[in-house]
Amino acid sequence: MTKRKANTGTKVTLKEAKKAIRMKPDGWRRLTLSNMGITIFPQCIFKLTNMDELDLSRNHIQKIPESIGKLSSLRWLDLHSNKLESVPESIGKLVGLTYLNLCNNRLTSSGLPATLASLSNLTSLNLGLNKLDALLPTMVPQESLQELGLFDNLFTSLPDTVKALHILTRVNMKRNPLKVEADGEMETEKSDEEDGVYLVHESRLCSVCLKICKDPGGKHLRDCVREKLEEKRSYTGLITPNSVAAVNQDVWRVKNLEHYQSFKSNI
Template sequence: MPKRKGATGTKVTLKDAKKALRMKPDGWRRLTLSNMGITIFPQCLLKLTNMDELDLSRNEIRKLPEGIGKLSSLRWLDLHSNKLESVPESIGQLVGLTYLNLCNNHLTSAGLPSTLASLTKLKSLNLGLNKLDALLPTMVSLESLQELDLFDNLFTSLPEFVKALGNLTEVNIQRNPLLKLVEDGEEMETEKSDEEDNVFLVHESRLCSMCFKICKDPGGKHLNVDCVREKLVEKRSYSGLITPNSVAAVNQDVWRVRS
């Protein structure tokens, strides 16, 4: 797609967008506008109500329009590595979404709408590399969620509702200022170590006896990740969770500069 640079960034016309729309082998219609220097969400995209996937990652977008709820056919939305400080309430109208990536923005907890709880078909939600310190308890309704990324934020504890998500298989909360209780009841910062990189959030029933013992042992420094992964494949549903960490993803800040 040709880039039309202006004082406010790259301009995308409806004609440009229609030309860039591609049909995938699975029949989904995908529009990729990644890394194009877009600073303002192209309003013309709101007319493409037949899109299944939209990639606007690695741009400079600061605000999403309320009209984004009109894109009711969306199943996949990637907005990582932009400059979003909030998300509009209307995103809750995208009830068909199974994938939502808001990683590497400037989001605060106050900027997340309560309507996120309406996205009950979400399987993957990436909120990493933001400024979040809490999530709304109503997000417990995201019962289809399988992957949740919260890394590189400001969480001092894992959101309580996460433990109730029965289909969740992976949570990444690495590099947050997590707190832990010590014997006298006072809270202190959790000490970090190089071995924390390869830890999953899993139910105890998915661990072999040795891994379970290590997870329960505060002094344990190693986790048999291969064993854990094997258990995850064998058994997918569970009601409770332990060990609030997971495998870290590659730093999303790199994505913005990749071609």
Template sequence: MPKGKGAKGTKVTVKIAKKAIRMTPDGRRRLTLSNMGITVFPKCLLKLTNVDELDLSRNLIQKLPENIGNFSSLRWLDLHSNKLESVPESIGNLAGLTHLNLSNNRLTSAALPSTLGLLTNLKSLNLGMNQLDDLPPTMVALDSLQELGLFDNLFISLPEFVKVLRSLTKLNVKRNPLLYVQGDGEGTLKEKPEEDVYLVHESSLCRTCLKRCKEQTERLTRGGGGGGGGGGGGDAFEEKRIRTYSGLMAPNSVATVNQDVWRIKKLEHKPIK
């Protein structure tokens, strides 16, 4: 961890940032400043115009600079697990962006700018684990979007335009209070049935998520902590034990390092095993 960490968090300089740049297998320049206690977006990063990918995940950043749209070379931006409460309108200037991860922040629907609809090259957008109940209608223009994460939010219903995103093949809406309309026209709040298994390697989880998932796994392998006994309970617990995997955690965390292997529900296909 760089020197200079104190009450105001880690101070990142251009020199530190340049040393953290690595080449990806496909020849892109990736700057990784994850889990460094950064509280303020380092504006010096905007000087690194040759960076294609930026990872500032697992920090304490509350606000993005208004001129983040000047980062015109970015193709991949990961800001998951921070404390963001808003997204500046200038993010719409990142026309080349293909992957954007804003999950596990403090975003409300009012904090999402309409300019998200300008990111027409976006293929993957992760908005899970926020406080969203709606999306900007301008997002209907995201014709290239293939993956959309909306899990662990406040959606009672999904925006109609989600159904017409022509490239969308993966959608995760788990753990939202979705309103299901019954035959008599009246709706009741129900949780969506657990249909799929979501797995990531435990090394991809932040400390909090890893602890929570291990506790859940222990409860399952002990029989869920339920009242013991005979009957068919043993079979049910055995089935749950079968669905645990060494080194992998379920359900999936937003803290996966590489969104290229992000596992989410695949529409109109069999569950991912």
């Protein structure tokens, strides 16, 4: 039986963790321990060497141990909606990761390690709903990243890091206090809730836009980009029901009794 303590939260045993691993249609093995009231990263996980995916989202975890680097088989890691204030440097050892979701935590720019750039296979990184105001070039892998979530943070301008990402196709910067120059002064950009900052590959622009792409303020270019985006505004891991700000994050942390009972009944 899973043990619960008033101050330490849910404790998951190795036996329970093993039984919770499910084989996906693509052959990957996923361990889901989401929304269980976990406050301390389960140490038993480090004894599992056959996981491809790990979901510890919607818990109360405040710290990721340095030993996270031992989970070398991981390809997919979801830690959204916890209480993380920093990420250990050892995460850079998870070179097989293709997806990392750190959305809806308490991360500051100083809490992100430069070793994130070592994740050479990472294609999707979600840092939305945190307290970030800067993103250094050394923080993200430049050769592999295709999707980047920076929404609901404290950015006042588009980070130069984003401009340097060679194959980035989607970036979400909605609901940041972005500023634009006006008459030599800086003022907060006024835009409706649907506005954000997006990157579009040149293959999706018309010939006219390609000629004036160096003039992003041009009305034709703006309208064309918006039209192309409306055709298929999909952000996969960047906007999901478990990572947007539409629902108060405290609601996500409420214990889901049915989910918990279902987890117990399957072990």
